[in-house]
Amino acid sequence: MGRPRGFDEAEVVRAAAALFASRAYDGVSVDDLVTHLGVHRNSLYKTFGSKRGLYLAALRWYLEHEVHPLAESLGRAGDFAGAARLVSSEAGTDLDFLLLAAVERAPVDPEVATEVTRALDVIDEALGAVAATPPPTAALLGLRLRAKAEQGATPSR
Template sequence: MGRPRSFDEEVAVARAGGLFAELGYEGTSIDDLVQRLGVHRGSLYSTFGSKRALYLRVLREHVDTLDHPAAPETDLTLLLRAAVERAPVDAEAATLVHRGLVALRSQLPSGTGEQPEAALARLLGEHLVRRATRPQEET
């Protein structure tokens, strides 16, 4: 029988989400995950299987949050990074990105005269501009 898990899996997933949003999938190493999550490499692999499996879980949970009315105020950095970085090369990530965009579009106000695709593009563009013009936080 293995030792009991010494970390909170949901906290680890949330921290991994922050790291993937900050550095992207390619920019996040296993060492980064081990350090930020505060888990041993073996625990990381035995719990999540691989960096990709952890990433897909993080992305799936993020996409699930986009299916409610507060979604347009959600930090969309992870979704945007996934759309640019992973969707072109990873079919599962592409499916999740598509699902996230559909969910997000469905939460945008209707009756504004703006087409849904244009409203979604505006929302995503505004998020990118805010991210690009926000001062870098001290780490």
Template sequence: MGRPRGFDETEVVRSAAELFAQRSYDGISIDDLVTRLGLHRNSLYKTFGSKRGLYLSALRWSLEHDVAPLIDRMSDAADTPDGLREALDTAVSGSGLDLLLLAAVEQAPVDGEVAGLVGNAFAALDAALAPAGHPGGADTPPTPIVALTALLLGSRIRIRSTGSQTTRTADELRAALVQHLAPRP
């Protein structure tokens, strides 16, 4: 019988998701992971198989715990403008989309499994923003909905990349987007 694990796998995956959301996949070494996660190298390999295995676990965790709740809130909104306001609020203010965004630009182009996870998340975001009963159903969102999803994700990229984490900047961007995309009647 093997020795019991000396670490909480869920906590390691959650912490890895935070780390991968902050820095690029290639910018994080195994030594960084071992040091930051408090995990022995052998435990990392035995549990996850590789850095990629841990990354995929972290990405799945982020999609389930960060992105899915946002999608659920958007889907549950009474109408698309309310859903859009909720999404903009989260995208501009929070970091829950950061690992998805990094995965989309750096790993999805070179890793089919990551591309599938990212594509499914984007499709779910599109479906959450699509008006109920639009022609084509959730499988073919109308072009304006795809554009709104891109704008939502681009808003988070803009805030993250410029270091503009100030409340004033985030509030101004959110207000401008809501005013033009989802004005209150």
């Protein structure tokens, strides 16, 4: 009989999602995961198979627990301006992992592309609830990118 698992898998996946959302897939090494998550390398590989396996688990967790609730909020926003305010606010950080997955991993990983496409469809559906002709999801994601860039910008003198 093996030793009982010394970590909470759900917590590790949640923490990995936050790490990938802040630094992207290529910006996170296995050493970073081991250090940040407090999980032994062997345990990480035994549980998730690989860095990519953990990434997919984190992406799926994130879509279920962050993007879908945000999409519900977007659907209740009343209009596109209200939805835009949501993604420009702290709640909009819920789209950061999706944006990174869309530009970094989806072009090279069909499973990630499928998950990203499903998430974008959920957002499109939510936007359809706030406008007869919803603006493209790309406009909403563009607003989030701008807000994220402005967070990192140094103030002009």
